[in-house]
Amino acid sequence: MAYRVGSDAVSGIPRPETVVPLPLTRLAELLPATPHGGDIDVTGVTHSSGAVRPGDLYAALPGSKRHGAEFIADAARSGAVAVLTDPAGLAAARAAGLPALVAGDPRAVLGAAAAAIYGEPSRRLTMIGITGTAGKTSTSYLVEAGLRAAGRVTGLVGTVETRLGDLVVKSVRTTPEAPDLQAILASGVERGVTAVVMEVSSHALVMGRADGIRFAASGYTNFGQDHLDFHPTSEEYFAAKARLFDGRSEIGVLNHDDPAVMSLLRPGMLTYSASGDSAATWWASDIRPSAFGQLFTAHGPGGATVATGVALPGLHNVANALLALALLVAVGIDPEVAGRGILQCRGVPGRLEQVPAEGDVLGVVDYAHKPNAIVAALAALRELATARGGRLICVLGAGGDRDKGKRPLMGEAAAQGADLVIITDDNPRTEDPAFVREGVRRGAEEAAGGAKVVEVAGRRAAIDEAVRLAGAGDVIAVLGKGNEQGQEVNGQVLPFDDRIELAAALGGRA
Numbered sequence: 001m002a003y004r005v006g007s008d009a010v011s012g013i014p015r016p017e018t019v020v021p022l023p024l025t026r027l028a029e030l031l032p033a034t035p036h037g038g039d040i041d042v043t044g045v046t047h048s049s050g051a052v053r054p055g056d057l058y059a060a061l062p063g064s065k066r067h068g069a070e071f072i073a074d075a076a077r078s079g080a081v082a083v084l085t086d087p088a089g090l091a092a093a094r095a096a097g098l099p100a101l102v103a104g105d106p107r108a109v110l111g112a113a114a115a116a117i118y119g120e121p122s123r124r125l126t127m128i129g130i131t132g133t134a135g136k137t138s139t140s141y142l143v144e145a146g147l148r149a150a151g152r153v154t155g156l157v158g159t160v161e162t163r164l165g166d167l168v169v170k171s172v173r174t175t176p177e178a179p180d181l182q183a184i185l186a187s188g189v190e191r192g193v194t195a196v197v198m199e200v201s202s203h204a205l206v207m208g209r210a211d212g213i214r215f216a217a218s219g220y221t222n223f224g225q226d227h228l229d230f231h232p233t234s235e236e237y238f239a240a241k242a243r244l245f246d247g248r249s250e251i252g253v254l255n256h257d258d259p260a261v262m263s264l265l266r267p268g269m270l271t272y273s274a275s276g277d278s279a280a281t282w283w284a285s286d287i288r289p290s291a292f293g294q295l296f297t298a299h300g301p302g303g304a305t306v307a308t309g310v311a312l313p314g315l316h317n318v319a320n321a322l323l324a325l326a327l328l329v330a331v332g333i334d335p336e337v338a339g340r341g342i343l344q345c346r347g348v349p350g351r352l353e354q355v356p357a358e359g360d361v362l363g364v365v366d367y368a369h370k371p372n373a374i375v376a377a378l379a380a381l382r383e384l385a386t387a388r389g390g391r392l393i394c395v396l397g398a399g400g401d402r403d404k405g406k407r408p409l410m411g412e413a414a415a416q417g418a419d420l421v422i423i424t425d426d427n428p429r430t431e432d433p434a435f436v437r438e439g440v441r442r443g444a445e446e447a448a449g450g451a452k453v454v455e456v457a458g459r460r461a462a463i464d465e466a467v468r469l470a471g472a473g474d475v476i477a478v479l480g481k482g483n484e485q486g487q488e489v490n491g492q493v494l495p496f497d498d499r500i501e502l503a504a505a506l507g508g509r510a
């Protein structure tokens, strides 16, 4: 069934069952915010008028398209008892008869406000944060597996899903807005969760979504190009990610193999090197393929060695596993237990996921939708294709309404990494799909690689074409959408899952 973008069909953020009422005037004392219009107890908080529950503080934020103050009357009808806003929103709060807290930049105090309303849940959790251009989701699953091996009841917050013990909720954003995030953490505490690993996106760091959280340890995977539709410059994108290490993380773990990331190195920080540089705190050696992925030896502080591995191919997944190990050990997990847990993780949804299909062509779906991820994914799959004596065929597009500058770079990376590139549509959103394809094609055609480049409109048709052109031993990599189950076109999300489409196309061939 199709649904509108942002509709309730894809939300379902848990709220804590029990919240100690917090007087608005007490909250004002904790924040830089001025109270107006009397006192009242608040028992919840949201930034979205459609999600208001009785007793909530409604955060009426100035946005890029609207001002949340436009929705104060709606919020009041749904039971909001108070408003957090900027001076421009105060009149609407008064008109609705609600007391208000006014701050110059209400987003800047929202994280602290939400944390206070929900009883500072992160203080009762071991919080692990992960940022970086690529590898956040993958690393978070590996960390979660290590925590579970150590007997912890875990939480995970990221692009694919939010998990609190046995509860699983599909994600809408990588990092939820602060009111949702604090509600998730408080709900986790109620469910007995003791450790939470979360992806911290650059959007989140700029917009204060993770404010109010103190991380026991945080990791930085790598820095490449993405999101320049949101961040004005690459430097500002980098500075956004650097904020995770600005004092809110007790221990920082940096990728020794990435010079941009290493520019943040300060005394006390840890580093890791998948390429095996022994100058790093954690480094890998003896990497060898195994039946399900790869095994390697991790070398740690004081000459410690851990025999571990990861159930995914590619050097980038050794990097993710090494970062996971470093983070786990940093928060006190035994290295052997951590290494065993990482090894037990059976893959990550939509990340180098092999689709089930009989026959002599291997189909793989991956979430690479930025240049450095495409380089990494195709390098991993090239090894598989070579071992099978086949070619590497890549199907990819780029998302509409997102960073246009990355499109030719994505095309270039695909043409340099694959033998045949089929350029198609990703999520067109509100853009003309042909225009988006053109951006990717330009880069692919100008690339130095010897790949053949073709363009096929329509993702299903492109997958069918890849299967039609494939021969025995070939690997087909469908990149960019990973575990996504829909395709966003003009505000509608239409059902579409690369894994289902590729398996069906391969099934028709076998």
Ligand SMILES: CC(=O)N[C@H]1[C@@H](OP(=O)(O)OP(=O)(O)OC[C@H]2O[C@@H](n3ccc(=O)[nH]c3=O)[C@H](O)[C@@H]2O)O[C@H](CO)[C@@H](O)[C@@H]1O[C@H](C)C(=O)N[C@@H](C)C(=O)N[C@H](CCC(=O)O)C(=O)O
Binding pocket: 047, 048, 049, 050, 060, 061, 062, 063, 064, 065, 066, 067, 068, 069, 071, 159, 172, 173, 174, 175, 176, 177, 201, 202, 203, 204, 230
């Ligand atoms: C660019 C961006 O991040 N924008 C976020 C921002 O939107 P905005 O400033 O445009 O808000 P707006 O539409 O003008 O509305 C203003 C305010 O009115 C409120 N409102 C609006 C309408 C309504 O009916 N009721 C209501 O209360 C909104 O909640 C908002 O607080 O504030 C909103 C909530 O306050 C967010 O939902 C919204 O995320 C949008 C939907 C988004 O697509 N974000 C993506 C790009 C994102 O955050 N991605 C990252 C990285 C992904 C990754 O690489 O992994 C992520 O962490 O997911």
Ligand SMILES: Nc1ncnc2c1ncn2[C@@H]1O[C@H](COP(=O)(O)OP(=O)(O)OP(=O)(O)O)[C@@H](O)[C@H]1O
Binding pocket: 132, 133, 134, 135, 136, 137, 138, 139, 159, 174, 199, 221, 222, 316, 317, 319, 320, 350, 351, 352, 366, 367, 368, 369, 372, 373, 374, 376, 377, 482
């Ligand atoms: N350490 C890494 N270095 C480079 N590329 C990687 C790395 N880990 C994963 N990738 C590639 O990036 C893709 C996305 O990986 P993952 O979902 O783990 O990253 P992410 O940072 O969470 O991405 P997003 O911001 O889009 O959610 C993978 O499918 C893979 O192609």
Ligand SMILES: N[C@H](CCC[C@H](N)C(=O)O)C(=O)O
Binding pocket: 174, 369, 398, 399, 400, 402, 426, 427, 480, 481, 484
């Ligand atoms: N969280 C990422 C997802 C991109 C996925 C890709 N399929 C696309 O549409 O560009 C974003 O919003 O930029």
Ligand SMILES: [Mg+2]
Binding pocket: 136, 137, 158, 159, 160, 174, 199
């Ligand atoms: Mg992610």
